[in-house]
Amino acid sequence: MKFFRKIRQRLLSENKFSKYLLYAVGEIILVVIGILIALQINNRSELKKIRKQEVSLLSNLANEIQLDILQIENNTSLATQRLARLDSLVHWLEHPERVDRSAFVQQSFEFVFDQYFKSNSGIFDEAVSSGRMSYVQNEGLRQNIFDYYRNANESDNDGTTRQVTDELITPIFVETLFMNPEGFSTLGLHVENISNLESIDLGALANNKDFWKMVLLKFGSNREQIERWQEIKTLAQEIQQQIKQELKNLE
Template identity: 70%
Template sequence: MIKFFRNMRRRSLTKNKFYKYLLYAIGEIVLVVIGILIALQINNYSAYQKERYKETVLLSNLSNEIELDIQQIDNSTKLSTERLNRLDSIVQSLKNTDSIDKLNFILQSFELVMDQYFYSNSGIFDEAVSSGKMSYIQNDSLRQTIFDYYRNADESDNDGTTRLITDELITPLFIETLFMSAEGFSSLGMNVQDVSDLQSIDLEALKSNKDFWKMILLKFGSNQEQILRWQQIKVRAQKLNQQIEKELNKLKQ
């Protein structure tokens, strides 16, 4: 009888050990799973933070490029406006042709074949597009606005038209009405009076020369249209930079 109870006790202890081992094993498994989940969460958070850092860097660099566009527009507008003012002074000087130095008049008139052109600073944007980095920007609306800006800010149609007008219309008129004169060649350091029959420029006749006034009209019209177009791009650039700044502030929170 004593032996029977002893065996019962031994089996009971063995069974308890098995249950304890099973509970321990289950506990270990649970802890491993929890550890894995925590590690994945940490890795995901770390990856998310890295992506947001890359987004912040990209947006900051794009904002700097757009600011360069704004500065370029301001500078080009200033230079073009000053050029038009100087050309207007040349035109106004024709009121009293007797007081005009003809050689200086020709030299100043070279402003007619000069222009400013706007080229968007798109290096960061172009690299981001080619490398797929634009996907870093989570805000779909902002990302599309950036694409729209660069598509429209790339060399404007007005600049292309201005270049065409200057090269194909104004330059031939400039050569014919102003440069084909003794003073025109003198402006290049050449004295051709002894080898040609080119006459001194007739400034009084120039005042009624329709080709001259056509040239003036084309220059003022194309340049003023350019300036208007640049200001439109500037407004878009300023609004875009405000949106980028707002997004950067969100990322910093």
């Protein structure tokens, strides 16, 4: 600044107004260039900060979606194993005279058990509410992420299964499999000398339409669940792959 001030003073003292004017214009241009450079540096710094936040958000979303995939795999495994055990239980009725009635009733409790999927959407929900989803600069990827969580959270399949179990399967289970001394004994209650409840008749159960209705509802609703979970898993794997590719691009 001292250097420029001396030049201005010398030009003014020598009455070289045209040169002073040219110098003044040049000085203004230098100041403007300096401001533009400062703004550019600041913009780059802010952009770098936003890109860092984008990488962090995408990494966290990928991890969160991985939890969905693991949950679906676990649910599928448990539900498939349960259906296999119930299928085996049903086939015990081919030879009811060989079956331990208490063991049959105890294992039949699996008719009223289910698995349910709930998306791990904490990171996504917070990013939406805080506006941080705008950090994702790839518009197509951002829309696909929204679509995935909408599909994962709006499925009413599990809700239907829960309703079927609570309102249809459970009443049949209680009536056909539990209202007998064997059923009460599974809860540690021995009512043989108190009530007139008859022991479960497995031979008659094999011809009980309500029992087979329960079997149909159980296998139908659970297999429908498994199919829906696999659809969500496929979507999760696709969006997870897109996120990983975007992270590579950002690197």
